[in-house]
Structure formats: structure tokens, C-alpha cells
Amino acid sequence: MAKALRPYTRYSTLLIVFVAAMLAPGPVHPGEISLREVASGLNAEILYDPFLELGRIQYGGYAVRFAVGSDEMRTDDGTVLSVTPPTSNDGSVYIDENTATQLKAIWRPTATDRDEPFVSAIVIDPGHGGRDPGTIGRHVIDGEELVLREKDIVLDVSLHLRDLLRESFDDRRIILTREDDRYLPLDTRTDMANDLPLGENEYVVYVSVHANASLNTRATGFEAWFIPPEQRRTLIDPEDLDSDRRRIHAILNSMREEEVSVHSAMLGNELLSGLEQTVGARSPNRGLKQENWAVVRNALMPSVLVELGFVTNPEEAQLLSDPEYLHKLAVGLYTGIRQFVDVFETSNSDGT
Ligand SMILES: [Zn+2]
Numbered sequence: 001m002a003k004a005l006r007p008y009t010r011y012s013t014l015l016i017v018f019v020a021a022m023l024a025p026g027p028v029h030p031g032e033i034s035l036r037e038v039a040s041g042l043n044a045e046i047l048y049d050p051f052l053e054l055g056r057i058q059y060g061g062y063a064v065r066f067a068v069g070s071d072e073m074r075t076d077d078g079t080v081l082s083v084t085p086p087t088s089n090d091g092s093v094y095i096d097e098n099t100a101t102q103l104k105a106i107w108r109p110t111a112t113d114r115d116e117p118f119v120s121a122i123v124i125d126p127g128h129g130g131r132d133p134g135t136i137g138r139h140v141i142d143g144e145e146l147v148l149r150e151k152d153i154v155l156d157v158s159l160h161l162r163d164l165l166r167e168s169f170d171d172r173r174i175i176l177t178r179e180d181d182r183y184l185p186l187d188t189r190t191d192m193a194n195d196l197p198l199g200e201n202e203y204v205v206y207v208s209v210h211a212n213a214s215l216n217t218r219a220t221g222f223e224a225w226f227i228p229p230e231q232r233r234t235l236i237d238p239e240d241l242d243s244d245r246r247r248i249h250a251i252l253n254s255m256r257e258e259e260v261s262v263h264s265a266m267l268g269n270e271l272l273s274g275l276e277q278t279v280g281a282r283s284p285n286r287g288l289k290q291e292n293w294a295v296v297r298n299a300l301m302p303s304v305l306v307e308l309g310f311v312t313n314p315e316e317a318q319l320l321s322d323p324e325y326l327h328k329l330a331v332g333l334y335t336g337i338r339q340f341v342d343v344f345e346t347s348n349s350d351g352t
Helices: 002-023 035-041 097-106 150-168 186-194 249-279 314-320 323-347
Strands: 045-049 054-059 062-067 072-075 080-082 087-089 092-095 118-126 136-141 144-149 173-176 202-212 222-226 285-290 303-310
Touching: 035 045, 035 054, 035 092, 035 097, 072 097, 080 097, 092 097, 118 150, 118 186, 118 323, 136 314, 144 150, 144 314, 150 173, 150 202, 150 303, 150 323, 186 202, 202 249, 202 323, 222 249, 249 285, 249 303, 249 323, 303 314, 303 323, 314 323
Parallel strands: 118 173, 118 202, 202 303, 222 285
Antiparallel strands: 045 054, 054 062, 062 072, 072 080, 087 092, 136 144, 222 303
């Protein structure tokens, strides 16, 4: 009996192998290569949504966006590549040789050593997003219902801010943690800033943008928060130090804490005075405050959380629903960041 079965078993094994080969992901067109392979050569990871057929190749905060079937790929800092449209098969994405070459050419999540202090990246973090709407303001104004979601307000302002920063800082990386209505865990947001490769004398700053709510519907105004200096964090990885310096790691780390804290306060004050210039006539400056917010605590660089105004205050809610007002908020933040960068780079330079 066993003998009689054997040819049949062999045939079915062959059939299974054949069917498996048909189903296995592989290039759609001859000569295409797997995007995953190209990305791993760049030391990058791929985030790909097979349903939307959209994705990004990323490392640190640097990313290139692609869409299956689209002849454009875009970097976060605005470079557009004209490519042969990527194809997909069974959840894997394939590109042609020419696209791979272009990707390698523009891929630059690299650090540059500098003689003078240089803010090489500015990370803007629009709070909340996707299934997390943040605070919500509901009002009835002149018989009409006004519903404001924090996630929408902060995204609008951050997109404007990004454009303003890119326009004036074409030699720096301007990165948004999200550019659309998506949910992002807090760690992912700060990792995008923490993982940026930095050269000697290169710095990153981090600004998380939020809107406020209060049970007191009369509460109004904008404010900024930074981490209290007494908050203990590991800002210097002992592994990054040579053995001599590793012995004084605790001292070096607390010096860095002090420095980051001073710079965060400086950034917070500049943001507030920027906002005061553009919206101060309509919204009060509530000042710079200290709190151990997780969203900035894990950002290991000068970082500030800014609250643009109260969605729970009926008058301020009306302002926050006005695109022109949101634009003014963006200009205010932009002015503050510019001022911070100028002061930071000149005051930390040795003047040579
Ligand atoms: Zn928030």
C-alpha cells in the first residue's frame, strides 16, 4: 500500500511547491528589486500600509514617502523624486533599479561636523491625532454649533509653521512628527528627534504643539511648558563616552541637564514673545511654566510644549476656528523659533 501511495505524495509535494511559488511575494516586473532590501541597505525601516498602498522609508526623523503606482516620492524636507511607479505584490513593494539609485543619492540622514553651533534640525510635534482627538471644545454660537478638536487645530498650525521654517531655513531639516490625522504614540514622536544623527556642534530642537482646555470656561491665553531642571534624565549615554569620561558620567550628564534646561526655557520664552507679537492683542500670554510632561520629558534636547489657547473658552474657540488666526499663531511660533536659533547659535559660538 505504501508503495502505491508514493508517486501521488511526490506529485502533491511538487504541486504545493509550485502553488507556494505562485503565491510568494516577488517582483511584478522583471528587474524590479524589493524596497525592503534597498531600505535595509540604507539602514532604514519601511512603514507600509498595504490597504492604502502608502508608505515611508525612514531612519531617525528622516523619511521618504512613496505610494504604489505613483511616479513621485517625497522627502520630508520637500525634495521630490520622479520615479518609475513602485509596484506591490502580496504586501511587499518593488521598485526599479533607477529608483533605487535615486533613493541612495538623496538619502542623507547623516550628520555633518561643524565648527560653530548649528541647529541642524527642528522637530515640530502636532499633538494627538487619529483616534486621539485631544481636547474638544463644544459651543453654540448664534444658534450654530461649533466643535473644535485639538488635533485639527495643532495640525493646521504645525503645517503652516513647517512651511515658514522650510522657506527661511533651507539648510536645516524641518520635521513634523505627523503631517496628517494619524495616531502616534508619545515615544514615536520623541524618538524621531532623539534618533536624528548629529555631527559635532549640531543640535536639534523639539516643539510640541497643543491646545488647552479648562473647566473654567473663562480661562484664556497661550502658554509654554518646559521640564523642571530638577528632573533627572539620562541625556548622555555612558556607552558613548571613552573610559576616562565614563568615570565622570554623572557630572557630564548633570551639566547637560542644566544646559538643556536653560535652552528649553530660552526657547519657551522666545515662542511666547513670538506669539505675543502676532496674537497678543487678542489672547493673553500666560507665561512660561514647568511641568514634567511625558511628551517633552523623553525628548533629550531643548524642548517645549506650547499651548495655543483654550478650546473651552467661547471667544477663544471662535478665534481658534478662524484659519487666519491659526496662521497668525504659526507666524508667532516661527518668529520665536527663528529668534531662538539666532540667539542660540551666536551666544554659543566662540566668536572665531
Ligand atoms: Zn494636548
